Amino acid sequence: MKPGTLYGVGVGPGDPELITLKAVKVLNQVEVIFAASSSKNEYSLALENAKSHMYNGAEVLRLDFPMTRDKQVLRKTWEVNARQILAHLRQGKDVAFITIGDPLTYSTFGYMMQTITDMAPEIPIRIVPGVTSYQAATAAAREVMAEREQTFCVISGSEGGERLKEVISRVDCVIMLKVYRQLDRILDTLQELGIKDRITLVSRCGMKDQVISKNPEELRGKEVPYLSLLIVKKQ
Ligand SMILES: C[S@@+](CC[C@H](N)C(=O)[O-])C[C@H]1O[C@@H](n2cnc3c(N)ncnc32)[C@H](O)[C@@H]1O
Secondary structure (H helix, E strand, O other), rough: OOOOOOEEEEEEEOOOOOOOOOHHHHHHHHEEEEEEEEOOOHHHOOOHHOOOOOOOEEEEEEEOOOOOOOOOHHHHHHHHHHHHHHHHHHHOOOOEEEOOOOOOOOOOOHHHHHHHHHHHHOOOEEEEEOOOOOHHHHHHHOOOOOOOOOOOEEEEEEOHHHHHHHHHOOOOEEEOOOOOOHHHHHHHHHOOOOOOOEEEEEEEOOOOEEEEEHHHHHHOOOOOOOOOEEEOOOO
């Protein structure tokens, strides 16, 4: 039997109107939709954004991804999950794997795509890009990422401010995702580097409880939501 197609579908960063026509079209067609449960926030947000566009009879399945850095455990998990997806594809069903924002930007889908390609190179895979969290956030905060000859980069803040030290002197704007656990350490690094220029924290962008703080120092010691990012704009 001809296998189905696997679609990696970005469903946008939270604002239900920031989903593409192409994503809507695919969600309306596929019989099975997978969402990763690596973070409760991402799972429910991705589903929330996709829900109203799904084909009525679509089956929604949750894939578990443990929060671990153990490479062996991760590899095993990817393989187990890939087998689950492959079982549907091999029945000729088209399948979507939905992710918040864009599927190839800090997303579990990247690993799944690689694992499925390794295990079953014959499976057709299509990517539907999504509006990323940082595009939505810079728009909400009205911060230009780059113009003329400027550069910007996107980094992860999950390890604190070390990455920032590596890149800050070379670019005009840095976007840091995954800052929620390390915000205080990142603010320390910004102070250490003497960066007082425009720093904006955007939380839950596009949602009813969105927060835009132009003075993230005021958030020191506080718990910030998982869906938070920093925009550091040099002047
Ligand atoms: C695993 S990454 C997913 C990135 C996503 N694939 C994208 O294209 O933006 C999760 C991080 O994205 C950022 N994020 C995603 N949605 C967001 C939102 N609505 N508001 C603020 N930050 C968000 C946060 O930094 C969060 O910790």
